[in-house]
Amino acid sequence: MSTSGPFFAPPKYLDQMADGTIKQINPFSGTEVWTVPGRGNRPLGIASPDPRPLRPEDDGRHCAFCTGRQLDTPPEKARLVRDGTGWHTLTGTTVETLHDTVAQFRRIPNLFEIISYDYWRANYGHTLGEAAQAHRDAYLATDAGRAHLLSLVDTRLRAAGTDPARLTEQERLAVADGFFGGGHDVIVARRHFVDGATHDTQLASSGRLTPEEHHAYTRFTVDSLRELYLANRYARYVAVFQNWLKPAGASFDHLHKQLVSIDERGVQAELELQRVRANPNLFNEAAVNYAGYHNLVVAENEHAIAIAGFGHRFPALEVFSKSARSQPWNHSPQEVRAMSDLIHACHAASGDDVPTNEEWHHKPPDVDVPMPWRVVIKWRVSTLAGFEGGTKIYLNTISPTSVRDRVVDRLFRLKDEGRIAPMRIAFECECAPNVLRYNPAVRRGAVDDPEF
Secondary structure, eight states: OOOSSOOOOOOOSEEEOTTSOEEEEOTTTOOEEEEOTTTTOSOOSOOOSSOOBOOGGGTTOSSTTSGGGGGGSOOOSEEEEEETTEEEEEOOOOGGGTTSSOOSEEEEEOSSOSSOHHHHHHHHOOOOOHHHHHHHHHHHTSHHHHHHHHHHHHHHHHHTTOOGGGSOHHHHHHHTHHHHHOSEEEEEESOSBOTTOOBTTOBOOGGGSOHHHHHHHHHHHHHHHHHHHHHOTTOSEEEEEEEESGGGTOSSSSOEEEEEEESSOOHHHHHHHHHHHHOTTHHIIIIIIHHHHTTOEEEEOSSEEEEEOOSOSSOEEEEEEOOSOSSGGGSOHHHHHHHHHHHHHHHHHHOTTSOEEEEEEOOOTTOSSOOOOEEEEEEOOSOOOHHHHHHOEEEOSSOHHHHHHHHHHHHHHHHHHTOSOOOEEGGGSOOOTTOOOOSHHHHHTTTSOTTO
16 A cells, blocks of 8 residues: 555653553653652652751741841842732842841842852953942942941852951952842742741741742742843853752752853753754643643643653653743733742642752743743652663653642642632643644644634
8 A cells, every 4th residue: 555655653752561660751851761660659758757846036047048047148139028019029128128128038149159250250251230230339338238248258258268368358349249240049938937837847838838929939030030131141041940858959948949040051951942943843742732642731720731741850740831922021920820820739739848849941032943931840759879870761750640640639639728729630621732822833723723
């Protein structure tokens, strides 16, 4: 029998073997992952057999991110406050005005940057912008501000093995430029523990925020992301991530996100770019559509959809924006809220005691093809070892189907308790194909069946 052309079988990103082993391929990175039967039958969270009672005298001083230790961190770039009229962003806070308002979220420079201000200055000639320079000068204009900066500079110098006494005051203050013009910021939440906590296991995680608080947290992060791009024209990508609990890389068990400007797109973005140029509809076909066909959609609302991820080194949930816009700061307020609601629900369903990484992915500004904003939440519940290092095949202890089952059950309970925003869960979801509208061909209807 003759054929009009070659037959191309669709990629098989999930393959279940006869013994129950599930082999997975990540459609964006090509990472190979196996889930072996029996290895995931254990509790996920960190065990706390002996919770310790909290002491009133430690309130607000549990770590450097706490409200009672605001001078332990560099001068904040902005804070988000709340009053009877809503949420407001304040800038220009000084040492003298730190306690005039209650910051629900603070945007502060990282004291120990991954990529330093000196890196940008030495390699690109980057200097403080007008607003950053004005902020620095105003901070130095008071004795308290100057003393705060010198204290932080000395801490950084000692950590680098330099004796501050060997430098002049002007040389020490020059180091402080990085606090105002650097590209590594931290978004810190107000609470260390939940309000009314009595023991040290009652940490205030993302899932413990209200949906409204989480939306403010997300929007504040989106605004900060945009501002970092505007502040440094040499930044080709700004990585946004959240490490929750020490096994996931957190320095403090205090809720915070980090944003880091880098002068490359990053390996992940480059791999995705290669694939999406070959297939512009890849994020629909290889992620959301594929998840729908394999019953891995866990939640959906008008502007976003969440799936149990596959091909990840750790159990994962992925939240995709349905927006026609590729970059978070160009999303409408409703689209940002929709993303926030699903991210919040995924964290709440994961649990406070599960170490997680939250990774944001968005189209780099200099990329010529559209890509959707998506957020991946990974459960750091296993340790990579020699097998992975030698084979580059990664053992993920929990299958995508098991992730779905764990999360869906909890989402229904959280929905009944009123702890998450309204959304469709599992079988309630429409799971229509090509719901991500980043691809212009989808928006024009070019890939839609007119008779469907």
